[in-house]
Amino acid sequence: MTEYLLIALALLGVLILGGLGLVVPRLRRRPQPPLPETEVDTRAGQDLAGPPVEAPEADLATGILVEPPPVVEAPPAVEVPEPTAGRLVRLRSRLSRSQNAFGKGLLGLLSRDRLDEDTWEEIEDSLITADVGIDSTREIVDRLRERTRVLGTRTVDELRALLAAELVNALDPALDRSLRTAPSDGVPAVVLVVGVNGAGKTTTCGKIARVLVADGRSVLLGAADTFRAAAADQLETWGGRVGAETVRGPEAADPASVAFDAVKRGIDTGVDTVLIDTAGRLQNKVGLMDELGKVKRVVEKHGPIDETLLVLDATTGQNGLEQARVFTEVVNVTGVVLTKLDGTAKGGIVIAVQRKLGIPVKLVGLGEGKDDLAPFDPAQFVDALLGTEPLARDA
Template identity: 70%
Template sequence: MESYIVFGLVLLVVVIGATLALIAPRYRKPPTLPPTEEKPAAPTKQAPPVVSAPPAPPEVAQAPPEVAQAPPEAAQAPPEVVEAPPPVVEAPPPVVEAPPPVIEKPEPTAGRLVRLRARLSRSQNVFGKGLLALLSRDKLDDDTWDEVEETLIGADVGVAATTEIVGKLRERARIHGTASATELRSMLAAELVAALDPQMDRSLAATPRDGRPAVLLVVGVNGAGKTTTCGKIARVLVADGHTVVLGAADTFRAAAAEQLATWAGRVGADVVRGPEGADPASVAFDAVKRGIDAGVDTVLIDTAGRLQNKIGLMDELGKVKRVIEKHGPVDETLLILDATTGQNGLEQARVFTEVVDVTGVVLTKLDGTAKGGIVIAVQRKLGIPVKLVGLGEGPDDLAPFDARQFVDALVGTDA
């Protein structure tokens, strides 16, 4: 029995040993060196990307050919740009040819007031119809003469002049008795002409003397239409055969120089101007110098509008006159007055006469008022002749003043 047990144990040991001998190789392989030998292979697998990176330049090297091919297309563009200029070159000729038609010949000044007499229609209603209707009454009593006085004062003739005119009319009516409408009209016209003093010299001092041009200085308050009137005066001078240089000494208003240049261009006159804000006296001085060098007949200086109660501005106007006189005396100083301001304009005029010695009055906008008597009031108050009157907006609506023609336009008969 024991022998069987020993034999069984021996057999079991043999079987177990054989089994272990069979399975032992399987368990021995993992711990062996092969896995360690596979680790160095990892760097070998990473190397190819590093080594393969340099081949990229061939792709970059292929890009420049595409960029290099672009210039040929750009090189083809200039021919189209070169062909564009020809039409642009043809544009300037019309601009060069434009100025000649701008120069125009002004209308003759002789007879202008007669041609423009219809523009005084509002004043004609006061003098020609209103006064004649009063004087034609069967009985000229005190009440009638009071109405005559009121009519004349309402037309801005002025109190002193009205009193004188009515006094003379009453004396004539008393001597002649009842008169016809024609006789009354002649009586009225004669007294109005006498009030305007037809013997006054109303010509413009525009003739050169002592080898230099005549100098005309234009002054006035703001809003009187001074620059426009200055341009119209230039047309009057050119129409009378004078050559003119204009000085744009109104440097405070930017548009003034442009406006004056436009007026000058219409008659082919030169304009001397300075930058905006320049010294007006300097511009005036240069204008006279240009006139002397060019040998023209007349230099016309436009000045800035100013209020008569602004002492600094009025002193500056005096400075302009003094600087001009370094070339020689100012031959004419024209004061521009707006007829629609009536008696209020007389105080303005009085202050200007004290500063620059006004020698003549230009009365503008006379067609826009029924107060044609302002012409009489200005002359009576200032002792200065009205030399030009404005009767419209047209370029040739500025007329030399003539007392008899003016009265004829008012009352409708020759004085």
């Protein structure tokens, strides 16, 4: 009996100790008050989500998330320049100032009742003042005097025809004025554009690109004027308008290297013509002229240069002839681009350039518009200079 009692007490003690073991730990852990729901949400958003992100809109019918389409910028529209055929005729009104000072003045003198020595001297002075040049003027006046004496020409129309014939003859219509811009044996034609500072060379280079595109050529531009920060940007803008790529280098890069890369790129892409704009040179700076010669030599490692066009400002008059002569000695100029003929320029400078240099004027700029550069035609040019209005004979 005593043994059963001891066993019962032992079991009771075990149960009591086990119960205490379960209850005491719970009493030691005091529960923490819960955080407010809004505080938890705020901290979670700041720590994990970052700034709020708008979720893609869902299709109401299917519940599927729909991503908005990407925004694609439309490429700039490529312009189509107007054809160059007949462009000089369309721009003849731009020669009105030269016409008034040149053509009408000469026809007024020639239509006098009496063509004496004083009149012929006035005619000679008018031609010299119009920048025709002394040698060309004497030749034109001598031929006019002889023809009017032999033919007995007296009417204004007849005198105009004689004068026009002599002026066209002085412009040497037999000179080749075509631009050699066709590729040969897989190599594009290379056109080098040179000129002094201030002649509008980079702008003219862009207009030449438009002339070539208008005539069906694919063009690549080389921005070898690396000394003027805006030159490459300006050229690239001109090229972009007609879909022409521009190869450029960093500012103050070696111009010859940029020109070489442009031709190489032209070969790789298979364009018809590579047009290279060079830095404006002062003809009395020997170092700069030597550098221009280096550009020519480096480019010719790819093949011969097909055209070297000299940009001249027509308003500089006879001073432009010295510029042209020095450039010819360095890079063998094949053609002249005469700009600003619509302003205060005197039309006779065209005759003087060809008489002195034997280099044809191939393009003339008759305004500031993007398509105001026209292929030069002697007969059309003289016709525009002289005009067609009838002149009254002096009493």
